[in-house]
Amino acid sequence: MALNDLPFLDSLPTVVAQTQELDSSNFTMTITIDKGRSDGVDVGMPVVGAGGLVGQVIQSFHHTSVVRLVNDGQSKVGVTFGQTQSHTATVDGQGPDASMTADLVPPHTPLHKNEVMYTSGFNAAAFPPGIPVAKVASFHTSAGASQVAIAVMPAANLSQLAYVDVVLWEPPA
Numbered sequence: 662m663a664l665n666d667l668p669f670l671d672s673l674p675t676v677v678a679q680t681q682e683l684d685s686s687n688f689t690m691t692i693t694i695d696k697g698r699s700d701g702v703d704v705g706m707p708v709v710g711a712g713g714l715v716g717q718v719i720q721s722f723h724h725t726s727v728v729r730l731v732n733d734g735q736s737k738v739g740v741t742f743g744q745t746q747s748h749t750a751t752v753d754g755q756g757p758d759a760s761m762t763a764d765l766v767p768p769h770t771p772l773h774k775n776e777v778m779y780t781s782g783f784n785a786a787a788f789p790p791g792i793p794v795a796k797v798a799s800f801h802t803s804a805g806a807s808q809v810a811i812a813v814m815p816a817a818n819l820s821q822l823a824y825v826d827v828v829l830w831e832p833p834a
Contacts, residue, residue, distance in 0.1 A: 667709060667826065669779075669792050675709075675826040676700050681725065683822070690730040690757050692716075692822055697724045700827075705787065707780075707828040713793030713816030714738065714780065715825050728825070730754070731794065731815050732761055738794050739786055740778035743771065752778060752795050752813060761795055763811040768802045770809060777816060789830050793817075 678694035685691075696702045698721050708715045708728045716736065720727040729736055736754035740763070741747070748770055750763040763778060776797045782790025795813035802809045 667711070669713065670709065670826070670828065671791075673789060674829040676702060676829060678702070678708075678726075678825055678827055680822050680825065685757050689735070690733040690754070690819075691719070692728050692730065692825075694726050694728060694825060694827070695724070696827060697722045697726050699723050701829050702726050702827050703831070705831060707788045707792065707830060709792060709826050709828060710817035710819075710822060712818055713795075714788065715815075715817045715819065715822060717787065718827065726827070730819055731817070732757060732759075732819060738788065739781040739783060740794050741781045741790075742776055742778040742797075746779065749781060750778060750811070760798060760812040761815065763795065763797070763813050764808065766809045766811060768806060768809060772797055772800050772809065772811065774799070778813065785832060787832055789828065 678696040682693040706718045716728045716730040719729045732754040734756045738752045750766045780788035780792040793816035798812045800811040
């Protein structure tokens with residue numbers, strides 16, 4: 662029910678998929694879903710849950726796919742934030758037991774706890790714009806630092822992934 666009419670997807674087409682398996686190690690976080698190429702699911706497509714971005718399809722087979730979760734150590738997502746979405750950052754996964762981070766934010770950039778960061782959708786972006794990715798958990802700037810140290814939490818609840826939506830979207834060529 663929580664996947665019905667997600668406001669951040671506008672009218673983008675989706676396929677509902679059931680999670681078959683969670684694969685977790687010190688650095689990797691993936692799920693296997695019950696939809697694949699025969700359902701229109703292809704590598705690179707975004708996967709969302711009720712709160713926002715869950716991850717991205719990294720392997721697609723005939724009837725199943727593997728999704729890299731946003732907290733996986735290899736996950737990187739370009740985001741925007743702020744009142745006018747004019748600030749940019751990269752949200753990086755750090756593995757299952759570590760806080761995600763937001764990087765490349767210059768000192769003195771206005772930030773607020775629980776501020777939501779959204780997919781940027783810039784040219785050649787891996788995701789369409791406006792999908793919630795993460796919320797700011799904490800931030801600080803050390804003396805002389807070239808960027809703010811930001812810890813973020815996934816916007817989607819990654820512990821409740823029985824069903825997800827695969828967004829049938831591919832970045833423009």
